[in-house]
Amino acid sequence: MSDPVLDLQAALLVYLRGQASLAVWLGTPARVYDQPPVEVVYPYVTFGRVSTQSIGGVGTEVTEQVLNLMCVSRFGGSEEAKAIAAELRVLLDGAALDLAGLVSLRVSYVDVFRSADQRTTYALVRLRAVSEPL
Template identity: 45%
Template sequence: MTTSAVALRSAVHAALSADGALLALLGGARVYDEPPRRPAFPYVTLGEARTTDASADAAPAEEHQLTLHAWSRQGGHREAHQIAGALLQALDDAALALAGHRLVNLRFALADVRRESDGRTYHALVRFRAVTEPAS
């Protein structure tokens, strides 16, 4: 993973961990890069990441796709949708500070909410697209 991807992931985690509206929905600081063995529901995990070269001319840049997962057992899809909405509010077009890199943009790409095979867990998948450049 590139250093820009690590910096982006760290900044996203910090932003979500400090977002009052999200923390209120989660019932506390339940934003995980690696969730505990038996996490309390609801919670959010940082998921898959993809980085590709987006350089133009001689200007280096990278495009990132970052997937976030929200997990709920509140009974029905409502809570999963609310958490997905809070993720969108917290991150879409956010001006995050990245260590050693500049965030050009961070945009919402897609959301998907579904019931898991256990029949009681709802899973919201929220994907963002970001572009980064090396810091000047």
């Protein structure tokens, strides 16, 4: 049996890296990482916290996954992080990923904030996915 969280992350990587509108901000292919490289180029997007839970279902196991994407920018202001977060919201809210069993995908939360060092701005984009086994 496959893992819904791993399947979702793999589908998101393929989808986001192929989006021309993200290439404007994140290069080609888009700098979207599970683990950013040591010598990372800014800005980039990385996967953050993930949670999963069963939400029932009649005769089948329906699963909710909540996944955070973190935009990381060193632009010198919040504009770049906000723009990337806005583009992610447009691309992902209701997106039809190539993922068997995906019932829905929604952006449920966006938060933009600066790090303590005031050099880095983060934009957290939280996704809620609901899936069921085939």
